[in-house]
Amino acid sequence: MSAAILETRGLAAGYGKKQIVHDVDLTLDRGEILLVLGHNGAGKTTLMRAIFGLLKPTAGEVTYDGKPIAGRAPGDNVAEGIAFVPQGHGIFRTLSVRDNLELGGFIMADKTRLPERMQTIFKLFPILDERQQQIGGTLSGGQQQMLAIGMALMHEPRVVILDEPSIGLAPNLVDRVMQSIAEINRSFGTSILMVEQNVRYSLPIASRVAVLKAGRKIYDGPPAHLQDDVELMKLF
C-alpha cells in the first residue's frame, strides 16, 4: 500500500468555457495535513470541488486508496470515508445542531453509533453540546464553522477536505479552528486536505504545503521551505 491516500494527476476543471484549474498533481499522504495555499481566484475551491466530485473534472485523475474516483458522485466518496467541509456555512441553517450532526452521519450504516460519535464531537467542540437544540442559522460564525467540521467528522472519515475554514472568522477564532483541525488530525489520525488563504494561522499546523496560482501548482514542499522562499511568501 502506498503512502498516499488521496492523489490527483493532471487534474483540470472549470465552469463552462472557463478553465480554472490546470494540470494539478497533489498527493495527500496518510495521516498528514496537506495545506493548499492560494489567493482568491487561484482555483482552490474549484480544485477541491473537482476532487470531491461536486464538479466533474475536465481532465486528469483522482485516486483514493489507489482506486480511481474522478467524476464519481460525492455520495460514493462520503460512503468510502472522504468528508468535505465547504466554504462558508457548511451547515443546514434551518435545522437544529443535533439534526445537523445526525445528518452528518447520514451514510453511516450503523445508526446505533450515532450517539457515541456525537459525544466525540461534543468533546471536541463543547459549545455544540450546550447548543444542541439551537437552529443552525442562529449560531455565531465560529460556532457554525465548528458545527460544519463536526458534521464532516460524524461518519469517521479517513480524509477530510476543508475549504477555507478560516473565512469570515475573527482572528482569535481562526486560531481556535486551526487548533481543532490539528487535534482531529492528531487524535483520530484523519488525513486532512485543507485550502487556505490565511497563511499565518494555517501554516503552523501543516505537514506539507502546496501553492496554487492562477489554477496551477507552483510550489509543493514542506512549510519551512516556503517560509524561507521570500518571493513565494510575498504572494501572501
Added chain:
Amino acid sequence: MDLFAQLFVNGLINGSHYALLGVGFGLIFATTRIVHFAYGPIFTAAAYAAWFAANVLGLPIPVAMVFAAAVAAVLGVITYQYLYLPFERGQSSSHVTLIASLGLFIVLENLIAIIFGTGGRVIDGYQYGIFLVGPIYFSSVQLGQVIAMVVLTALLGVYLARTRHGKAILATTDNPEMARIIGIDTVKVSRLVFAIGSALSAIPATLILLKDGATPSMGFFAVFIAFVAVIVGGVGSLRGAVAGGLALGMVESLGLWKIPTEWQSSIAFIVLFLVVLLRPQGLFGRTVS
C-alpha cells in the same frame, strides 16, 4: 350570524383542501425548486384512478384512495425522472423547465380527456353523509377534507422530522449542495418528494371526486391554488403551506360574505397580491437570499 358561522365552516373546509394541495405541491417546490405545473393533471389523474378503482374494479373507497395515491406517485416519479431530471442535468434555466412543465400539463390533461371522455365522472351510488349542526351544514366528505389535512400534515411533519428519509428531504430543501456533500443522493430525494407530493395530491383529488365528481380539467385550479397557498404561506415551510391554504380558504369564504360571488376566483389572487407585496417571504417563510 348563521351565515357567518356557515361561511366560517366553509372557509375551514375549503382551506383544508387548499392546504393539503399546497403541502404536496410545496414539498416538491421547496425541495427541488421546480414549479411543477404538471401537478395539476397528476391530481386529475389521481381522481380518475380513484374513480376507476371504485367504479370499475369495485374496490372500497379507502382502497381506491390508496390506489389513486400509488398511481399519482408513479406518475410523479416518472415526470421527474423523464422530464425534469434531463433538464436539470442539462443545467437549463428554471424558466425553460417551467415551460416544459406547462407542455406536460397540456399533454396530460388532453390525454386524460381522451382516455376517460370529457363528461364528469362520479362513483355510482355513492352518497356521503350529511351533518346539520344547528344552522351549520357539512358533509362527511368535507369532514374528511379537514381530517385528511390534519392527519396527513401531522404524519408528514413527523415523517420529515423523525425519519432518515424525512431528514434527507429537509436537508435537501435547506441546502441541496450541502446535502450532496454529506452523501445524500439528491436525485433520489427529488424522486422521493415527487412520489410523496404526488401521492398526497391523490387524497384531496379522491375527496373532490366523492364530493363533486371528476372532470379532465379539474387540475388547473388545483395547481394554481396550491401554488398560491405555498407562496402566501411561505416557501419551504410545512406550517406555511397549511397556514397559506387555510388563510386562502377563510378569506375567500368570509370575503364573499359581502363581496359579490362573481369575484370568487379572484379573491385568492388579491390576497396573494397583497401578501407578497407586504410580506414577500410569505406568512411563515424565511427570506431566501
Added chain:
Amino acid sequence: MEYILHILVMVCIYGILAVSFNLLIGFAGLFAMAQAAFYAFGAYATAILTLKLGLPFPVDLLLGVLITAFIGALVAIPAIRISGTYLVVVTLALQVIVIAIATNWKDLTGGTDGLRGIPSLNIFGYALDNPGRFLPAAIVALGICFWVAWRLANSPFGRALRAMRENESAAEAVGKNLLYMKVAVFAFSAGLAAVAGSLFARYLNYVGAESFGIDETIYMLAMVILGGTGNLWGSLVGAAVLVILPELLKFVTLPTEIADKSHLIIYGLLLIVILRLRPEGLLAERSTMRHLPHVDDTNRHGAEMTAPLPKDEVTLSGNDLHKRFGGIVAVAGFNIVLKSGSITGLIGPNGAGKTTAFNLLTGFLSLDSGTITFRGRNITGLKPHNIVRAGVARSFQDLRLFTKMTALENVMVALPNQAGDRVFDVFFRPMKIHREEQDNLVRARAVLDFVGLTHKAYETAENLSYAEEKLLVVGRLLATGAEVFLFDEPLSGLDRTTLAEIFPIVRKLADSGKTICIIEHNLDVIKELCDVVYFLDEGHAMAIGTPDQLMNDPALATRYFK
C-alpha cells in the same frame, strides 16, 4: 390564400407581443407574468374608445398605448421591491385580477359576451376588413414595434437594462436609476403589447375577456423562451413557430373525438422536445455591441481622461455614522475624512464594519444616524445612483461584474451622463446618441487601455481570468467619472505581478487629484500604497495614522497584527 394570410396576421400580432415581452424578460430580467393583461388593455381601449366614444384611428390606438404604458409603469412599482418567483406570482395575480375585472365590469366591457362591431381599420377609405388587406397593416405595425424594441434594446438604455438584469446593485453602483429603468421598460413593454391588442380588436372586430387569460401570457412566455431570451429576432421566430405549429398539426388527420386533443398533446410534446434540444432558445442572446464599429487602437492614453484636480481638499467625510442590524451594532460613531490626492486605507478584523461603512457612505444602506458630506454638500440619504453621480463611486468585494456583457460594455455602461440612458433621447435625439456612443466608445477604450484590458475588450466578462476581472472592476469604477473611489478589497487575490500593474494605476489616479479609499487586508499593500490608514474595529476607528504608525502601535498589534 386567405387562410395563410390570416395565420401571418396572427404571427405579426404575436410577434409584437413576444418582442414586447422579451424586453421585460430577456433584457431587463423582470419576470412579470401579466403581458396578456397589457394586451387586453390595448384591445379594450380600442374597443371602448371606438364603440362608446366614436374616436377615429389612430386616436384610439395612441390613447390605448398611453393608458397601457401608464399602467405598465404602475406595475413596475412592485417590481422595485420584489423579484424572482415573487414577482412572477404577484404579476400572475394581477393578470387574473385584470381579467376578472374585464369579465365582471359588464357595463364597460360587455362581460364574457365581449364587445362586438369594432370598426375595421380604414386607410383612406380603404377598409382593412379581410386578412389580405389587414396583413400589410399588421406587418407595418410589427415593423414599427420591432424597431422601437430594437432601438431600445440596442441603445445605451438597453445596455443599462442588461446590466440591471445581471446585477441590480452593481448597476446602481455605476449610477443607473433602477426605478426609472424599471418604470420605463415596463411602460414600453406594456405600450407595445397594447399595440398588438389594438390590432387584435381591429382585426377581429370583437373583444372578449377569454382572449386575454393567463394561458395567453403563458403562450407568449413560451414564444420568448423558445425563441431565446434577450434576442428580439428569436421572439419573432418563437412567435412564428408557436402560431404556425398548431395550425400544421391540424393537418394530422385523426378521428374527430380525439383529433384536437391529440393535436394539443403533440404540441406539448414538441414544445418539450424543442426545449430539450435547444434550452437556450432557437436564437441565443448575442452581444449588442457587435454593431458598434471597432475603434482604431491609436495611442489614446488614460492620462488624458482625467484633468488634474487640486489636492489635499476634503472631499468625502462621514460624521458620527451609526448602523445597527437588529441587535447587532455594525457601525458605531464612525468618523472618516477623505482628501483629494491621497489614498486612505481601511483595515481591521473581519466583522469590524469596513464594508458596512462603505455601504453607508455610498447609500446602499440607510444610516441610523450621522451625516455624510461630499465637498461641503450634504449627501446623506441620497440613493446610490445619485451618490455616484455626485462623485462617490464604490466597488464590491465580490466584483459583481455584468458577466454576460463584454468588458467594453461593462465599462461603457458605467460612463456618466449618458443621454442614451434616457428613453426620450433614445428616440428623439438619435444623432446625439450616435455621436455620444462614438465618444463613449473612445472613452471606454481609453479606460480599458488604462487598466490594460484593451485586448479583452470584446471578451465576455465571465470568460475573463480572475485578475482580469479585478482589473475590469477598477476600470468600471474609473468609468463612472467619480471623484472619490471606494475600493472594497480590489487587490486581494492578485499576485505580485498584477499588483505591480495596478499600484501605478491607483497611484496615478491619486496623483491626478482623485480621492481613494481602499479596504485591504494585505499589510504590504497598505504599507506601499496608503497615505493614511484607519484601523476599524467594533464599528468605529480605533486608530488613524500612517501605515508605519499603526503597525508599530503595540495595542493594535495584539488585536490584529499579533
Added chain:
Amino acid sequence: MPLEEEAQGRKDMLKPIGAALTAAFFITTSAALAAEKPKDPDVIHIGALFAMTGKTSFYGTVMSQGMKQAIDEINAKGGVDGIKLEADIEDHKGGVAKAGVDGFTRLRNLYNVQAVMTSFSPPTLAIAPIADEQKIFLINGGGVSNNLVGASKYLFHNRSLASDLGHAAVSHAHDLGLKKMAELAWNSDAGDNIVKVVDEYWKKNGGTVVASEKMDVGASNIDTQVAKIRAGNPDFIGLWLFSPDPGLAAKRIRDFGLKVPLIGVEYTADVQKLGGAALEGYEFTSDYFQPSADEPWSAAFAKGYKERYHSDPDFYAANYYEGVYVIAEAMKRARAEGGDWYHGDKIAAALRANPTFKSVYGGSMVFQANGVAKKRVALFKVQNGNKVFEKYIEAK
C-alpha cells in the same frame, strides 16, 4: 341499422310536415325547372366550431356526435340531391374568439365551407362579421346569449335563447305564487343574459330577488353561494346554469337542507349523473322534447344515437343533429333555385323564403325574422331520475 326501420322512420318523419310545406316544395321545385342547371360542389363540407378541448370540451363531444350522426344518415339516403356531406370540425377551445376565427378561416379556405355550425358566444360573435362579409351561413344550436341575435344576417339559431328559457322559467314560478327568488347563475354570457331577463320580469311582477349569486363555469366549490342563498330564505331557487352544473348545484342545495323548489333551464344526462337524487322535483324549461312513440323522428334519432355512441343523446347532440338537417334542407331548396347556388347567402335566402323546418323534437319550428327558431318551450319535472313533460309555456 335495419333498412326497413329506417325507411319507416323516413316516411314518418315526412308526415308531420304541413300542407304549406308541401306547397312550398312544389313551388320551389317548379321554379327550379325554369332556372339554369345548378352548379354543384363535389362534396358539401359542413363546418363546425365546437369546444373540442378545454374545460367545456364535453359540449364539443356531444355536439360533434349529433352532427356526425345526421351527416351519416343524410349521406346514407343519398346526401343533398346526391351530393355527399362531410363534417369538418374545428376547435374553438371552449369559446376563445381567436381560436374561432382561426378555425373559421381554415374552414372557408381549405374546404370552401358555405355553412358552419357554431357554438358559444365569443367565437360566434368574432366570426359574425367575417360571415357577413364572406356570406357564410351560420347556425347555432348551443349558445344562448341574446347578444347573438342579429350579430350576422346569416346567423340562425335552432335553440331558444336565454330570454325565452329564463322567461318561461320565472313565469312558471310566478304562476306557482312564489315571491322570493334566489338565483345561482353561471358567471358567463349565458348566465348573465338569463339573470338580466329574469330579474326584470320578476321585479316587474312583484317578486323580490333575495340572493343573486354567480359561480364560475365548472367550479367545484359553491358552498359559499349556497350558504348565501340559504341566508336569503327564498321561496324557490332559479338555477341559471348549464350542463353539468345544475346537478352539482342541486345536490349542494339539498345538502344544505334547503327544501324549496328548484327551477332551471337545463337538464342533461351529466346533470342527472352529478345531481342524482337531489334533482327529484327539479323543474326546468327547455325547448327539448321527450323522444317518444308519438314523435318518431325523435325516437329514431335517440335510438340511432344510442347505437352509435352507447349513451342517450343530449339536448345539445339533438340540436346539432337537427341543425345538419336544417342545413341540408335549406341547401336542397337553394339548389332547387338552380345556378350558382352553393353560397351561404343563397342558403340563408332559401331558409328565409320558407322558414319552416321539421324539428327533431317533434312538429316543426319556424325561424323568425331575427334568425331564432321559434320552438315551443316546455316545462319538465324530474321524477325518479327521469324528466317528465308537464306543459308548454307560452312566452308572455
